[in-house]
Amino acid sequence: xxxxxxxxxxxxxxxxxxxxxxxxxxxxxxxxxxxxxxxxxxxxxxxxxxxxxxxxxxxxxxxxxxxxxxxxxxxxxxxxxxxxxxxxxxxxxxxxxxxxxxxxxxxxxxxxxxxxxxxxxxxxxxxxxxxxxxxxxxxxxxxxxxxxxxxxxxxxxxxxxxxxxxxxxxxxxxxxxxxxxxxxxxxxxxxxxxxxxxxxxxxxxxxxxxxxxxxxxxxxxxxxxxxxxxxxxxxxxxxxxxxxxxxxxxxxxxxxxxxxxxxxxxxxxxxxxxxxxxxxxxxxxxxxxxxxxxxxxxxxxxxxxxxxxxxxxxxxxxxxxx
Amino acid sequence: xxxxxxxxxxxxxxxxxxxxxxxxxxxxxxxxxxxxxxxxxxxxxxxxxxxxxxxxxxxxxxxxxxxxxxxxxxxxxxxxxxxxxxxxxxxxxxxxxxxxxxxxxxxxxxxxxxxxxxxxxxxxxxxxxxxxxxxxxxxxxxxxxxxxxxxxxxxxxxxxxxxxxxxxxxxxxxxxxxxxxxxxxxxxxxxxxxxxxxxxxxxxxxxxxxxxxxxxxxxxxxxxxxxxxxxxxxxxxxxxxxxxxxxxxxxxxxxxxxxxxxxxxxxxxxxxxxxxxxxxxxxxxxxxxxxxxxxxxx
Numbered sequence: 001x002x003x004x005x006x007x008x009x010x011x012x013x014x015x016x017x018x019x020x021x022x023x024x025x026x027x028x029x030x031x032x033x034x035x036x037x038x039x040x041x042x043x044x045x046x047x048x049x050x051x052x053x054x055x056x057x058x059x060x061x062x063x064x065x066x067x068x069x070x071x072x073x074x075x076x077x078x079x080x081x082x083x084x085x086x087x088x089x090x091x092x093x094x095x096x097x098x099x100x101x102x103x104x105x106x107x108x109x110x111x112x113x114x115x116x117x118x119x120x121x122x123x124x125x126x127x128x129x130x131x132x133x134x135x136x137x138x139x140x141x142x143x144x145x146x147x148x149x150x151x152x153x154x155x156x157x158x159x160x161x162x163x164x165x166x167x168x169x170x171x172x173x174x175x176x177x178x179x180x181x182x183x184x185x186x187x188x189x190x191x192x193x194x195x196x197x198x199x200x201x202x203x204x205x206x207x208x209x210x211x212x213x214x215x216x217x218x219x220x221x222x223x224x225x226x227x228x229x230x231x232x233x234x235x236x237x238x239x240x241x242x243x244x245x246x247x248x249x250x251x252x253x254x255x256x257x258x259x260x261x262x263x264x265x266x267x268x269x270x271x272x273x274x275x276x277x278x279x280x281x282x283x284x285x286x287x288x289x290x291x292x293x294x295x296x297x298x299x300x301x302x303x304x305x306x307x308x309x310x311x312x313x314x315x316x317x318x319x320x321x322x
Numbered sequence: 323x324x325x326x327x328x329x330x331x332x333x334x335x336x337x338x339x340x341x342x343x344x345x346x347x348x349x350x351x352x353x354x355x356x357x358x359x360x361x362x363x364x365x366x367x368x369x370x371x372x373x374x375x376x377x378x379x380x381x382x383x384x385x386x387x388x389x390x391x392x393x394x395x396x397x398x399x400x401x402x403x404x405x406x407x408x409x410x411x412x413x414x415x416x417x418x419x420x421x422x423x424x425x426x427x428x429x430x431x432x433x434x435x436x437x438x439x440x441x442x443x444x445x446x447x448x449x450x451x452x453x454x455x456x457x458x459x460x461x462x463x464x465x466x467x468x469x470x471x472x473x474x475x476x477x478x479x480x481x482x483x484x485x486x487x488x489x490x491x492x493x494x495x496x497x498x499x500x501x502x503x504x505x506x507x508x509x510x511x512x513x514x515x516x517x518x519x520x521x522x523x524x525x526x527x528x529x530x531x532x533x534x535x536x537x538x539x540x541x542x543x544x545x546x547x548x549x550x551x552x553x554x555x556x557x558x559x560x561x562x563x564x565x566x567x568x569x570x571x572x573x574x575x576x577x578x579x580x581x582x583x584x585x586x587x588x589x590x591x592x593x594x595x596x597x598x599x600x601x602x603x604x605x606x607x608x609x610x611x612x613x614x615x616x617x618x619x620x
Contacts (some may be wrong), residue, residue: 015460019464026469026473029477136354139604144596144597145552145600146556147555147575148589151578151579159583256465263467267560268579294472297465298463298465301462301463301465
């Protein structure tokens with residue numbers, strides 16, 4: 001197992017290198033370069049001054065030299081400085097990451113807690129009214145654009161009813177401490193968590209339904225019934241355990257989207273997280289931040305895949321990796 | 323097996339039901355899928371004949387209605403106007419046209435890449451297969467939506483860049499599917515038979531392998547369209563998709579954000595349309611998947 005993990009991690013290295021080269025080339029292809037960000041409005045058009053700026057930023061070097069320099073620095077953990085506010089990129093990310101993990105982690109839990117029972121009920125009551133209703137709702141859930149769901153919820157709960165705050169993570173002009181501060185954040189989280197969960201919930205409940213249906217058709221379920229086990233025992237002890245396996249994989253695969261999948265939701269609700277950082281970086285052409293967010297996401301996707309495969313082997317003893 | 327043991331006299335009377343008829347029979351059972359297919363055709367026609375349905379130019383400003391805020395539905399403007407006094411029904415219809423166009427063409431493009439890569443990898447195998455699958459891995463590890471944001475944000479997009487980029491970042495599922503299908507088809511007897519009578523390679527692929535892999539490709543394509551449409555509208559919503567003043571359902575919702583409180587039709591109309599298009603495609607895709615599955619046939 002450890003050999004397998006090590007091999008997978010080693011395989012990830014060329015993958016990450018390839019991705020970084022692709023994104024580097026993309027940024028390279030943009031007309032103009034970073035020197036424009038450092039332009040002085042008075043001396044901006046002076047070619048000698050421009051040349052000096054480009055030289056000080058290393059932009060006069062050929063492409064591969066700059067890529068190598070970026071690579072060496074990144075491996076050492078130095079991701080450069082944000083163009084917009086000149087802060088180290090690592091600090092920017094350090095500020096945002098916990099907020100995103102909070103939002104994404106809670107919505108992951110909510111999705112699981114709702115999706116699994118819905119999928120089970122649908123499967124057990126197959127082809128009944130309740131199954132049709134739940135299945136149709138699930139399809140609606142994966143079909144509505146999440147930003148529209150967000151607008152809908154904002155309209156109802158913040159604007160019409162005034163129950164929940166519309167944007168941000170903390171109330172402005174209020175300094176809560178202790179329990180009140182926690183509750184304040186919780187209130188701000190409710191709407192974004194619902195928005196993030198809707199699609200995930202819907203698609204997971206579909207998977208749960210079909211995986212339980214597949215397991216229920218297996219021979220050993222018939223055997224369990226034939227030997228006179230009560231239906232509860234058949235479902236709970238024999239069917240459900242195996243039907244949960246695909247869900248484990250799905251959760252592993254969705255871990256990276258926790259961190260970066262919230263571009264739209266975080267933007268609408270002004271949640272100070274990674275997703276919004278990414279959108280701001282793209283809008284401001286903040287290349288060091290763009291590079292950092294891309295690479296961080298790629299690392300997480302690869303780790304998420306690995307985690308899913310390991311978890312798969314762990315819950316299903318039939319699977320062995322060499 | 324059965325065919326061999328059936329007496330010849332009997333066999334002449336058994337006319338096999340054509341494959342498409344079986345598929346259609348199964349598809350018809352899924353009522354929601356049929357209803358969705360009808361709805362999709364209607365919406366498609368509305369998008370194609372948008373000019374004939376509405377007399378208004380979606381980008382033309384009606385100065386009488388440009389009062390800085392959206393105007394409610396009236397006799398003259400069936401769905402009202404937006405804050406610039408542009409007819410909202412016209413914008414919705416043309417936005418629908420843009421969204422469906424981007425979704426469908428992006429998927430055609432994506433199927434093209436996916437089938438080519440998958441067919442090459444599955445047919446030739448060996449080193450080429452290995453190389454192509456590593457490329458697929460790279461694309462699967464790329465944070466897709468963020469890369470889309472970067473490309474759309476940096477290279478201010480036209481519709482075609484949008485189509486190209488959405489397609490270029492989503493072909494991996496199809497290529498894996500086609501490859502797997504080809505690998506299993508290669509082992510079948512009829513392929514050996516074809517090889518024995520000297521059918522050339524490209525003909526094997528186009529006549530024997532691709533038609534047999536068609537069902538999963540069609541299902542994947544139908545389910546990829548809603549994804550592409552949602553991606554386009556999400557990009558437009560963030561202001562990085564279809565450039566203004568042209569309408570797309572996504573950028574209409576972006577503008578709608580400021581009128582949440584005052585003008586309900588501004589944010590309800592585009593949202594309902596996107597949801598209906600995507601939902602219909604998903605239902606039809608589900609129905610097709612069931613229809614193509616021989617195990618579900620009754």
